Amino acid sequence: MTATIESPRSGKNSSGKISPQYRRTGASRGNFEMLAWLFMRLSGVVLVVLIFGHLFVNLLVGDGIHAIDFGFVAGKWADPFWQVWDLAMLWLAMLHGTNGVRTIINDYAENDSTRLWLKIVLYAATTVIIVLGTLVIFTFNPCPVVDGVQLPGGFCPA
C-alpha cells in the first residue's frame, strides 16, 4: 500500500496549518453584531408590552372578540395613538423576526450561496411587508371615494 497521508500536524510554517474552512475570513462589520444583539433584547421587551396591550384592547376590553370587525379596525386607525402603536409593533416585530431568521440562516446554512439566497428572500419579504404595512396604516381610508362614487360596502354614511 502506497497511500500518501499528508501530515496533519501544524507547525510546518510559523503561521501553523489550519484547514481552510476554519480560517476566519472577511473583515468584521464594526459593531453590527453587537447592535443586532442589543436590538433583539430591547425590541423583545418593548414587543411584550405592545403585543399584550394589543391583545388586551382587541380581545378583552368591552365586547371583546365579538366587537372586532371592519369598523373596529377603522375606528382604531382614526386615532393617531393606535397608528403609532401599530406602526411600532409592525416595525419592531418585523425587524426582530428578520434578525432572528438571519441568525438562524447564519447558523444553519452550510454553503455560501444557499446562505446568500435565503437572506435575499428574507430581506425582500421583510421589505415588502414593512412598506405595505406602513402604507396601510397611514393611508387607510374606511370610506374610499373613486371618481366621485362611494365604493360599495354599506358601512360608510352616505
Add this chain to the structure above:
Amino acid sequence: MTAELAEPASKIELPAHIGGGGDIPSFDVTLRVRRYNPEVSDESTWDDFKVTMYGTDRVLDALHKVKWEIDGSVSFRRSCAHGVCGSDAMRINGRNRLACKTLLKDLDTSKPITVEPIKGLPVEKDLIVDMEPFFQSFREVMPFLINKGHEPTKERLQSAEDRERFDDTTKCILCAACTSSCPVFWTDGQYFGPAAIVNAHRFIFDSRDDAGDMRLEILNDKEGVWRCRTTFNCTEACPRGIQVTQAIAEVKQAILSRKI
C-alpha cells in the same frame, strides 16, 4: 465453616487474592468505538469490543484494555490520565467528557457505551482530532499577561477580591469539550468558541492586565461572543465545572458597557 461459635468474630479471613477493602464488583461492558482510518477508508465505522471491567474503572481504562489486549490500532490521545492535561476529551454516550474522569459504573453498562471523537474538528484517526483550529482561536485572544507598567522587583500583588473575579475561568485545561459541544461551532467552525472566550475572560477581568480592551475588540468580531446562543452545551460539557456560558455573558456585557 467450622462450628466454633464460641469464639468472638474478631478475625476476618480474607481470600488470598484480596489485599483488603472487599471485592470490587466486575462486569462486562461493550465499548462501541467510532473508528476512522484514512489509510483504509474515508468512511467511519463502529467497532464493538467486549471487555470485563471493574467498578473502579473509567472509560479510559476500558480503552486501554482494548488497545493493549484486543486491538492495538485503536487510537486516542491521553497524557496524564487524571483529569488535568485535557488530552482525552471525547464524546461518550453522546456527551463530551474526559475519558479519564468518567467511571464506567456511572454509565448504563447494560447497553453498549459509545465512544466518538469530539465533534466539529477534523478527525485524523479514530478518536484523535486536529486541535489546530481550536488552538488558533485560543492564540488569537492573546491568553497571556500584558502589562504596560514597570516590572515589579517582586511578584505582581493582587487582592483576594480581584483574584476571585476571574477565578472560575482559570480552571480551563483546554480539552475542547466545550467548543466541540457548541452547535454554532459545529456549523462552520468560524466561531471563536467557548474555550477561547473563557481564556480571554481570564485576562480581561484580571486587574493586573492592561490589554482587556484589545481582547474585547477581538471578541466583538462577527464570529466572536455575539454568535453565542446561550444553549449552555458548553457549561454542561466542561469537565472542570466552569460556568462557561456565564463567562461569555460577562464578556458580552463588558463589550457593551465599553461601547455605550
